[in-house]
Amino acid sequence: MVLVYAEATNGQFKKAAHEVITYGKKTADILGTECHALVLGDTPGAEALGKYGAGKVYRVSGASLAAFDAAVYTAAIADAAKQLGATVIILSHNSTGKNITGRLAARLEAGSVPGANTVPEMRDGYFTVRKPVFSGKAFADVQLLTDVKIISVAGNSIPVKESGAEASVETLEISLPEPRTKVVKHQVATGRVPLPEAELVVSGGRGLKGPENWGVIEDLAEALGATTACSRPVADSDWRPHHEHVGQTGVAIRPNLYIAAGISGAIQHLAGVNNSKTIVVINSDADAPFFKAADYGVVGDLFEVLPRLTEAVKKYRGQ
Amino acid sequence: MKLLVCVSKTPETTTKIQLTADGKEIDTAGVQYIMNPYDEWYALVRALELKESAGGSVTILNVGPADNDSVIRKGLAIGADDAVRIDVSEEKDSLYTARQIAEYAKSQAYDIIFFGKETISYNGSEVGAMVAEFLDLPYVGEASHLEVDGGKATITRDIEGGEEVIEVDTPVAVSAAKGMAEQRIPNMRGIMMAKRKPLEVVAAVDYPDTTRIVTYEKPEEKGSVKLIDPDNMDELVRLLHEEAKVI
């Protein structure tokens, strides 16, 4: 049985949860088994997870789950997996997942693939999963050699698919440990989709010349409904917040559309963005290395090109 | 405070990854290695700052072959007091690596065990969490700030689109992300002193492989770029909609 940990963010099941269940369902189909979802805490709307392929939803409740604690969440998932006899456990490779996946693997002494980007296959008799390595410069096919297998799925790796109907929700009794960490502040920017989950990203580099010029990036992002990003020197100079920095030593992203303006395309920048489906590069230097990694290129001054592109997007969206 | 910093070795960031002809391995010919940036820039430097303000010691630990000693010496040159290398003949999987770190650390009573947010080679983000579980320690991943005050740590961690502040009693395991500290460049004196600092080599304990990388592949090369006239952004929007189908 495949057990998927469906995480609720800010009181709702969102894209990340739907993605992992879609992934879990496909995995279960390959193995000829069932896919069930696990929910920790009392978030409403868990029945709807059935639509993405969960046969059943299991819920664990308890005061210890009120705020996130990696050890408590790990214990809950591990015990649920044991009770239900799960052989594959699937989570999101997001900040929660990164705090849990390793713990879960150690607790169950199970092989894990963190950040998988394709659905597993049986190859030469082995359960094999692909993941990006070297920040996207290559992919590795990893065999999982243990009876229980753990996979965390990179965001935007698989299109969400509705395949079923609402599922029944059953409560699981699990005794939970006391949390040892205390969350004293939890702060998320509302509005924009967080960068790792964003399907459309508009990014600016040193070609913008200064933080006061970011309006041209913001306007295009606004018109597209995109999230903003930047190159490393831009974040290092505090022109933009650190969490916008993409690349080998920043956030690795794989949106459908990545628009880069005033970014030269250094290898460390490309490493974090070259798994994007479509790349548009706007640069005044026709020899900028980024054009070699782009699908569409505009050779021109970004201060002229970006406002024109924003207008064109508005015109298209207005139709 | 007794501090441990786990460091790994990765190809230098400008490395163009090449595969062997059969695609089974990374072609390491000519590849230069560095200490994983998250381990060096953030984890190690924050540990050194804590030692400088509160006293104690900073030990760096690597699980790897003797070739890794040069990377370890760099950590000593930046300021760690001593180092441990758990001797394995080749790179092993995450759970094996974590098991070795936990075996060594379990009798050492560290107040904080530092990791990097991820290795920029395997991009796992899991070794720190594994060690924490083996040692039954609380773990905070992707931390951008860390303060310690008399056995209590206050840690800010990155979450999607924001951050969370966490209080936890030491001992604790932490993985360091950008923001935690500023990179330090070793000076001549540090480099000279590093040669005389202790580097203990410890035998590995047996542990089975739980995963195995069987093949590598490189991403498909992009075809040649389609250039659009800067005066015709309607055309770009049309292509993004009709051809690329992304808007």
Ligand SMILES: Cc1cc2nc3c(=O)[nH]c(=O)nc-3n(C[C@H](O)[C@H](O)[C@H](O)COP(=O)(O)OP(=O)(O)OC[C@H]3O[C@@H](n4cnc5c(N)ncnc54)[C@H](O)[C@@H]3O)c2cc1C
């Ligand atoms: C260990 C290490 C790790 C690194 N990790 C990262 C990482 O994770 N992410 C990252 O981004 N970088 C990283 N870097 C830095 C990287 O090597 C480059 O220095 C950086 O990406 C360059 O940023 P940039 O393209 O914004 O600036 P530049 O290289 O200065 O490029 C600016 C570009 O803007 C163009 N331009 C200027 N004016 C205009 C205009 N008016 N209109 C249009 N175009 C214009 C120029 O032609 C140029 O191509 C790393 C470096 C090291 C050593």
Ligand SMILES: Nc1ncnc2c1ncn2[C@@H]1O[C@H](COP(=O)(O)O)[C@@H](O)[C@H]1O
């Ligand atoms: N071979 C190793 N020796 C010591 N520490 C390691 C090793 N591999 C990984 N680590 C630590 O674990 C962190 C996360 O690694 P990973 O899970 O591979 O992304 C790294 O940033 C290091 O701090």
